[in-house]
Amino acid sequence: MLRTTNKKTKIEEEEIKGYNSSLYSIVYANVPTFECNLTQIEHTCLDRITLLDQIVKLKDSNPKGNSTSLDVQFFGLVTQYLGKHEHPSTKLKDELSHFMCRIAMCDSEEDKDWFINAEALLLNFRLSTNDLTTHLEQFTEFGWSKLTTQEFETYQKDLEYLVLTSNGKPIDLDINSFYKIPFEDVPKLVEHGKVVLKKGWAIVFKAYFRELIICTYRNYLEFAIEKVKQDKARFKTQYPEIAEILRGITRPTIVNSKLYGANSSHIKKEQIPELSKTFPLCMRVMHDHLISYGKLMHDGRLQYGTFLKGIGLSLDEALGFWKNAFSKRVTSSEFDKEYAYQFRHTYGQEGKGISYDPYSCEKIQRTFPSGKEQVHGCPYLWDSERLEKKLLELGIDPSKTYDIVEASKTQSRMACTKHFHFLHPNNNNLTGVINHPNFFFEQSKIYFKQIDEKNKKSKENSKNNNGDVVLD
Amino acid sequence: MDTQTKTNDNDINDEDMDDIFGDTEGSYELDNKVSLRVYYDQYFPFDLIYEWLSINSLFGHGEASQIRFFERREFSSRITKMDGTTFVTRNRSFSKLDDIKDYLKGRNPNNNSIDVAERLDIGPIYSCEPIKKSMVTDYTPLYKEIVFDIDINDYNDIRVCCSDTSLCMKCWGFLAVAAKFVEMYMKECFGFEQLLYVFSGRRGLHVWVSDQRALSLSSEARANIIKYVKYERTSVLLPILQRGFDELFLPYFEQHVLEEQDIFGNAAQYKNFLSKLPLEVRVGKKTIIHPLDQIKEKMLEIKDQATSLEKWRAISDYFKQNNLMEYVYDIVFHYTLPRFDDKVTNHIIHLLKSPFCIHPSTGKLCVPIDLKDIDQFNPTKVPLLNSILSTPKVSFNPYRASFKNYIEQMKLKSQQQISINDPTSF
Numbered sequence: 001m002l003r004t005t006n007k008k009t010k011i012e013e014e015e016i017k018g019y020n021s022s023l024y025s026i027v028y029a030n031v032p033t034f035e036c037n038l039t040q041i042e043h044t045c046l047d048r049i050t051l052l053d054q055i056v057k058l059k060d061s062n063p064k065g066n067s068t069s070l071d072v073q074f075f076g077l078v079t080q081y082l083g084k085h086e087h088p089s090t091k092l093k094d095e096l097s098h099f100m101c102r103i104a105m106c107d108s109e110e111d112k113d114w115f116i117n118a119e120a121l122l123l124n125f126r127l128s129t130n131d132l133t134t135h136l137e138q139f140t141e142f143g144w145s146k147l148t149t150q151e152f153e154t155y156q157k158d159l160e161y162l163v164l165t166s167n168g169k170p171i172d173l174d175i176n177s178f179y180k181i182p183f184e185d186v187p188k189l190v191e192h193g194k195v196v197l198k199k200g201w202a203i204v205f206k207a208y209f210r211e212l213i214i215c216t217y218r219n220y221l222e223f224a225i226e227k228v229k230q231d232k233a234r235f236k237t238q239y240p241e242i243a244e245i246l247r248g249i250t251r252p253t254i255v256n257s258k259l260y261g262a263n264s265s266h267i268k269k270e271q272i273p274e275l276s277k278t279f280p281l282c283m284r285v286m287h288d289h290l291i292s293y294g295k296l297m298h299d300g301r302l303q304y305g306t307f308l309k310g311i312g313l314s315l316d317e318a319l320g321f322w323k324n325a326f327s328k329r330v331t332s333s334e335f336d337k338e339y340a341y342q343f344r345h346t347y348g349q350e351g352k353g354i355s356y357d358p359y360s361c362e363k364i365q366r367t368f369p370s371g372k373e374q375v376h377g378c379p380y381l382w383d384s385e386r387l388e389k390k391l392l393e394l395g396i397d398p399s400k401t402y403d404i405v406e407a408s409k410t411q412s413r414m415a416c417t418k419h420f421h422f423l424h425p426n427n428n429n430l431t432g433v434i435n436h437p438n439f440f441f442e443q444s445k446i447y448f449k450q451i452d453e454k455n456k457k458s459k460e461n462s463k464n465n466n467g468d469v470v471l472d
Numbered sequence: 473m474d475t476q477t478k479t480n481d482n483d484i485n486d487e488d489m490d491d492i493f494g495d496t497e498g499s500y501e502l503d504n505k506v507s508l509r510v511y512y513d514q515y516f517p518f519d520l521i522y523e524w525l526s527i528n529s530l531f532g533h534g535e536a537s538q539i540r541f542f543e544r545r546e547f548s549s550r551i552t553k554m555d556g557t558t559f560v561t562r563n564r565s566f567s568k569l570d571d572i573k574d575y576l577k578g579r580n581p582n583n584n585s586i587d588v589a590e591r592l593d594i595g596p597i598y599s600c601e602p603i604k605k606s607m608v609t610d611y612t613p614l615y616k617e618i619v620f621d622i623d624i625n626d627y628n629d630i631r632v633c634c635s636d637t638s639l640c641m642k643c644w645g646f647l648a649v650a651a652k653f654v655e656m657y658m659k660e661c662f663g664f665e666q667l668l669y670v671f672s673g674r675r676g677l678h679v680w681v682s683d684q685r686a687l688s689l690s691s692e693a694r695a696n697i698i699k700y701v702k703y704e705r706t707s708v709l710l711p712i713l714q715r716g717f718d719e720l721f722l723p724y725f726e727q728h729v730l731e732e733q734d735i736f737g738n739a740a741q742y743k744n745f746l747s748k749l750p751l752e753v754r755v756g757k758k759t760i761i762h763p764l765d766q767i768k769e770k771m772l773e774i775k776d777q778a779t780s781l782e783k784w785r786a787i788s789d790y791f792k793q794n795n796l797m798e799y800v801y802d803i804v805f806h807y808t809l810p811r812f813d814d815k816v817t818n819h820i821i822h823l824l825k826s827p828f829c830i831h832p833s834t835g836k837l838c839v840p841i842d843l844k845d846i847d848q849f850n851p852t853k854v855p856l857l858n859s860i861l862s863t864p865k866v867s868f869n870p871y872r873a874s875f876k877n878y879i880e881q882m883k884l885k886s887q888q889q890i891s892i893n894d895p896t897s898f
Contacts, residue, residue: 161711165708199661
């Protein structure tokens with residue numbers, strides 16, 4: 001796939017050897033062949049990571065989505081980091097950096113998720129300014145196909161339903177307005193009833209083609225990166241120099257779980273009940289459940305346990321805390337026998353000795369789907385009624401609750417951030433979006449520390465004032 | 473009785489157990505234990521269960537692949553000893569049919585300490601044989617039938633004929649209509665054809681979908697299958713729900729639920745029914761109507777002179793005239809849409825009781841049911857363990873024969889599917 005030379009550092013049009021830009025596709029379906037050198041690889045990869053990081057931030061700062069000013073900013077970024085659109089070297093840079101980053105990002109789940117998310121955003125931006133139909137043909141190899149005339153006629157009524165519910169016009173009832181795809185490949189569209197299911201196919205109306213492309217692309221990347229991972233050992237022995245360079249290509253570390261893994265500050269188990277009042281909602285829900293019922297399921301213990309560990313609860317303190325919390329149902333010796341193992345495991349004292357990091361929002365949402373009655377997972381993915389009830393129960397006023405519930409419908413992390421702002425009024429430290437429960441907690445800590453300092457200052461002031469009065 | 477639960481597996485404790493198993497209550501008398509042993513020894517159709525679980529092997533074609541597929545299936549059981557101690561054994565797997573038989577019969581044949589298994593639960597196929605779990609690092613569930621579990625006690629708020637976990641022919645109707653919808657949904661939307669319906673022995677119905685594509689679905693896809701047909705208020709129904717409404721739910725509601733569950737006669741039922749009606753609805757730009765009050769009035773007018781059906785038709789006409797079809801759907805679906813136990817379907821590792829078990833607390837045989845007979849099925853007339861042993865010709869053989877027949881059908885369908893998927897095979 002790739003040979004390296006060591007002469008040049010910049011990719012210029014005339015220097016591209018053997019690169020065929022006509023095979024370029026915005027979903028990177030073909031692996032390109034060309035010559036380049038190590039420095040070029042490093043530079044393009046670093047640029048791409050920065051570009052992706054910027055795109056993620058751009059999106060986070062405008063969760064509502066697609067305004068034109070956003071598109072302008074986006075194109076500014078792409079030009080800045082990849083080059084001008086019409087320039088052939090842009091395509092090469094784009095492909096080179098994408099494929100290399102696949103290799104760089106394949107090792108850890110978190111890196112991979114971040115990469116896939118960011119790449120999906122990139123594609124989403126690109127599609128918003130392109131005519132979709134020009135891209136559709138590329139997707140037949142991803143398992144999509146058009147309806148046959150016979151299917152189109154037999155399913156007429158179902159297709160009408162799709163047009164009607166997507167605010168389409170009667171004229172849209174055309175065979176080219178639909179694609180079919182195996183239903184397993186479009187879980188989100190199935191979940192929300194945006195497709196008609198027929199014999200294992202999901203029939204998609206053109207209003208959802210963009211979602212469909214993104215969804216297909218994510219599946220494809222997921223699959224492709226898994227392949228890269230399996231092949232990485234061979235890659236390392238075959239191209240040690242490239243592997244070494246890629247080791248230096250890392251995901252921007254705003255949300256680094258490791259950061260929260262070994263917390264230097266210590267807290268005592270007795271502090272938890274008080275602290276829990278300003279925990280993120282997911283932890284608060286589990287804490288409340290644990291205290292009132294004296295139990296928490298395995299996944300919940302993992303999610304809440306690692307969080308507590310992250311905020312500085314030592315293993316001994318943790319064992320004490322959980323034993324006490326479970327004491328409604330289990331005796332101390334039963335606890336030691338049945339449950340203590342898991343907590344020691346989490347702290348790396350059992351099994352393979354791996355210490356578990358606190359889970360990020362992304363990982364929580366991925367690993368713990370929010371079931372109807374379960375308390376672990378992300379509460380902003382609950383149905384609105386249950387979320388509303390819980391928020392009101394916690395004493396959040398109805399208008400604010402409405403605000404949070406509305407946000408949760410589209411952006412769980414925005415909803416969480418709103419909750420943070422509610423718990424911490426007039427806070428001006430947190431400007432971004434919550435993406436990690438421990439980040440929530442750290443921000444909360446900073447907030448209260450500042451308030452403490454303020455209070456101390458004003459107390460000192462008033463003391464001084466008092467002193468003045470006495471002197472007078 | 474003071475029971476104590478022990479398990480042979482460190483990773484699982486009792487809470488998780490409750491989550492993975494369905495109902496787990498019940499105990500066994502000595503007599504029953506002896507009978508149960510005879511049942512396992514002479515009647516339980518191990519050969520058919522083996523075929524049923526392995527015909528659609530995803531490890532290739534032929535006998536060898538079938539065996540391999542079967543070997544990696546997780547089985548589990550619950551054994552109550554004479555002293556009241558309950559043992560749960562998980563992660564069991566078998567390579568020979570005789571081994572399961574021996575396992576279910578228990579190891580101590582003397583009358584004072586029979587540890588015969590109360591039930592057999594079926595789990596997924598893992599990446600290696602479950603008994604070898606501790607010897608490998610990568611132990612993941614790979615395949616499982618899609619299963620649906622519908623329990624009648626989830627309908628308690630809308631039925632008056634029975635309460636708690638009891639089940640009569642009237643409320644069986646809820647489960648029967650659920651089964652018919654599952655059949656329609658699976659066939660039309662997914663093209664699945666190999667569906668087995670099993671009475672769970674006490675309060676519910678299990679559906680097993682064994683098509684190859686069904687076996688390999690992810691947990692996410694399974695959850696979405698359930699979510700796709702969740703109804704939320706709308707005037708334009710998803711095509712499959714529309715078909716279900718027209719062909720199954722509305723007819724069942726009008727012909728059975730109204731009368732059999734005494735919607736208008738029983739005070740509590742009527743109150744519940746009214747609570748489903750909207751207080752006020754905006755129609756058009758300026759008009760607000762008050763359906764609840766208007767319908768209450770209407771009902772008082774036609775009181776006693778009308779049948780339940782006429783009363784209901786008056787209500788549904790009222791909504792239709794006001795262009796508020798969604799409220800008709802609200803009511804009908806509330807009373808008829810299947811109330812699945814979601815987590816049984818969603819979690820691939822969930823275990824479900826095998827067909828032909830004897831239910832531990834009712835002693836009833838968990839019989840497969842042919843969908844075309846489902847309306848006539850009477851859950852109170854299901855063979856009991858004792859009757860199986862005394863009159864097997866009537867109480868057991870027909871069920872075995874019909875299960876066997878189902879498996880023959882499965883084989884035919886599987887062959888057809890292979891010939892469709894693989895052009896070189898014929």
